[in-house]
């Protein structure tokens with residue numbers, strides 16, 4: 001199922017509802033300037049304190065204001081930042097109650113976008129080289145979280161934030177659970193905003209079966225989707241996806257057959273159906289991922305060296321008239337510099353090697369056309385000097401007076 005189709009119908013309505021708070025002053029101190037985003041429990045606003053300090057206010061949805069569990073969880077999220085000391089955990093500075101009785105947190109304000117929006121900017125997926133440093137921080141942060149005996153339980157691309165300074169942050173800890181006694185109450189209902197990133201045990205609603213392995217599955221799903229642009233499970237409706245989520249994940253190789261097998265193995269193992277078949281902990285997954293990325297880089301560097309050293313064969317061009325219409329149909333692909341280069345083929349897309357060969361063939365055809373065109377012009381000039389005066393004037397007319405050849409895309 002394509003990600004954009006999920007829940008899109010509600011987005012505009014929710015946005016309008018949350019934007020109604022804009023311009024209001026919270027607790028006589030914070031002016032709400034902009035809606036930054038929202039999740040299952042809260043809406044987050046960019047706010048300015050009366051002393052000019054810029055912060056993010058995370059306000060519990062009005063529908064949950066009398067829900068004691070939801071309030072307790074939000075306060076638990078606030079305390080987490082002091083339990084787990086890792087740069088990927090957002091600092092929580094304060095808390096309070098809005099005039100209409102909703103609990104809110106004051107968070108450090110982050111400039112940037114969620115991993116979901118970031119991938120969307122590049123057509124839904126990003127290259128391994130771009131994902132690798134993000135995954136590196138996620139795994140080191142998740143190791144720190146698990147070592148504090150906390151499980152996040154709703155990891156997904158919307159809960160990963162990439163700042164404009166290049167930092168990676170985890171959001172949405174209000175569904176987190178402490179494995180120590182005395183943690184916050186168990187959340188009722190679905191923990192994730194979409195079933196696409198739910199482990200089979202989470203999709204079944206088996207809370208007692210959830211643990212660090214549940215986060216490992218979701219992390220695998222985040223990496224799967226970021227690299228391939230597809231969800232782990234194939235489904236065309238939300239309810240189909242909910243059902244599929246309780247089943248086995250497909251291999252990343254089914255979507256990206258050319259991706260390095262070590263990378264596929266790391267992600268596939270995180271997505272194993274049985275929890276005992278997954279990585280025993282994030283630290284081990286992290287080590288395996290780092291090694292797999294290093295191996296992929298070595299392989300790709302070797303391939304690039306081979307390509308750049310390949311001898312160029314110069315083929316003599318036959319001087320025959322060229323059909324300009326067929327040249328105009330020739331589309332030389334233009335590489336955009338903004339999206340990072342995609343080095344691994346997704347199913348149904350040409351491989352990188354095939355793309356390089358296509359570009360080389362196109363360039364050779366353009367050179368052939370140019371050489372032939374020059375030869376033709378030379379022979380036209382020769383016949384022009386032999387032509388009678390009127391014909392000679394027509395043939396020697398300036399280029400602007402000649403019919404234009406449509407430009408090539």
Ligand SMILES: Nc1ncnc2c1ncn2[C@@H]1O[C@H](COP(=O)(O)OP(=O)(O)O)[C@@H](O)[C@H]1O
Nearest residue numbers: 036037038039040041042044056107110171172
């Ligand atoms: N500190 C922050 N700075 C900027 N934007 C944020 C911040 N915290 C959250 N957001 C935005 O708000 C959205 C919802 O926040 P989140 O904490 O995930 O809420 P929930 O717990 O309800 O899912 C995020 O996806 C992100 O876009």
Ligand SMILES: [Mg+2]
Nearest residue numbers: 039158159172
């Ligand atoms: Mg969230």
